[in-house]
Amino acid sequence: MWNVIGHEWAVRLLSASLADGRLSHAYLFTGPPGVGKTTLALNFAQAIVCEGNPPPCQQCAPCRQVARLTHPDVRLVEADGATFKINQVRELEREAALAPHSARHRVYILAETERMSREAANALLKTLEEPPEPVVLILLASDAALLPPTIVSRCQGLDLRPVPLRELARALVEREGAEPAQAELLARVSGGRPGWAITALRDPAVMEARGRHLDDLQRLLASDLVERWEWAAGAPTDRRALRELLDTWVAWWRDVLLIAAGQGDKIANLDRREALEAVAAWCPAVAARAFLTQALRTVQGLAQNVNARLALEVLTMDMPTAPEIVRIHGG
Numbered sequence: 001m002w003n004v005i006g007h008e009w010a011v012r013l014l015s016a017s018l019a020d021g022r023l024s025h026a027y028l029f030t031g032p033p034g035v036g037k038t039t040l041a042l043n044f045a046q047a048i049v050c051e052g053n054p055p056p057c058q059q060c061a062p063c064r065q066v067a068r069l070t071h072p073d074v075r076l077v078e079a080d081g082a083t084f085k086i087n088q089v090r091e092l093e094r095e096a097a098l099a100p101h102s103a104r105h106r107v108y109i110l111a112e113t114e115r116m117s118r119e120a121a122n123a124l125l126k127t128l129e130e131p132p133e134p135v136v137l138i139l140l141a142s143d144a145a146l147l148p149p150t151i152v153s154r155c156q157g158l159d160l161r162p163v164p165l166r167e168l169a170r171a172l173v174e175r176e177g178a179e180p181a182q183a184e185l186l187a188r189v190s191g192g193r194p195g196w197a198i199t200a201l202r203d204p205a206v207m208e209a210r211g212r213h214l215d216d217l218q219r220l221l222a223s224d225l226v227e228r229w230e231w232a233a234g235a236p237t238d239r240r241a242l243r244e245l246l247d248t249w250v251a252w253w254r255d256v257l258l259i260a261a262g263q264g265d266k267i268a269n270l271d272r273r274e275a276l277e278a279v280a281a282w283c284p285a286v287a288a289r290a291f292l293t294q295a296l297r298t299v300q301g302l303a304q305n306v307n308a309r310l311a312l313e314v315l316t317m318d319m320p321t322a323p324e325i326v327r328i329h330g331g
């Protein structure tokens with residue numbers, strides 16, 4: 001009874017290692033945000049401490065405690081502020097040395113380990129080199145390349161890829177009660193990331209924000225430089241919000257290129273088809289591709305702490321300008 005959308009191979013592998021008594025001391029689940037790393041890790045933790053059969057039964061007291069994050073032997077550790085700090089790893093080390101409360105193992109899920117400070121990573125490496133016997137560590141990260149190779153090599157790695165869109169859309173209808181059309185749009189916009197799609201289904205603010213980002217983009221296409229810079233001056237500077245904005249823009253420009261290449265059935269932003277087709281008909285593919293590259297570079301730059309406002313000014317400057325004859329519709 002794994003409550004996971006997609007990733008069947010990972011579920012099979014983890015179930016088998018548990019059934020055969022071949023648990024590793026450390027796992028590393030990698031994949032983009034919202035793809036299902038935390039969900040898979042929590043289900044695995046349930047399977048480890050479950051008292052039912054087959055595990056995880058989702059019914060027994062330990063399974064329910066894990067789901068509520070109240071099981072005394074299962075901890076989800078998240079970065080304290082912007083980074084994972086050495087104190088958090090030290091506390092984990094101290095606790096991990098103690099015998100489990102009620103289960104046979106202690107399970108630690110460490111979210112976003114790519115945000116670990118160098119000191120914290122060194123401390124964690126020591127724990128990985130000599131793990132206390134009954135401890136299972138599950139490290140989560142968007143990309144193994146962002147972690148020290150010494151840590152990666154000591155973990156069993158499972159790389160989670162986006163879930164096939166049809167499978168995700170079906171799960172959104174069957175498990176989450178979404179309308180079919182809504183499920184189709186959310187699956188595509190999420191790029192196959194169930195966590196993102198479910199959050200967007202439950203919280204209308206997510207799709208509202210996306211709508212605003214796309215309205216801004218479509219308006220800016222028909223705006224002059226002064227208007228674009230005015231917009232950049234008022235744009236969010238919070239990095240997470242900015243990342244969402246740029247990811248939304250990147251997906252939209254990818255759709256323009258898909259339509260230009262005759263692959264319009266594959267676009268993500270189904271509800272913007274009219275505007276996308278208008279832009280694809282007018283904007284040369286080479287200009288769309290150049291802007292897409294620039295947007296991806298901006299995403300990279302923001303990860304490396306470049307000035308957010310300046311980066312947006314440069315990016316909007318490079319945006320193609322729609323001739324007046326093109327009418328770009330909102331959503």
Ligand SMILES: [Zn+2]
Nearest residue numbers: 050057060063
């Ligand atoms: Zn159970």
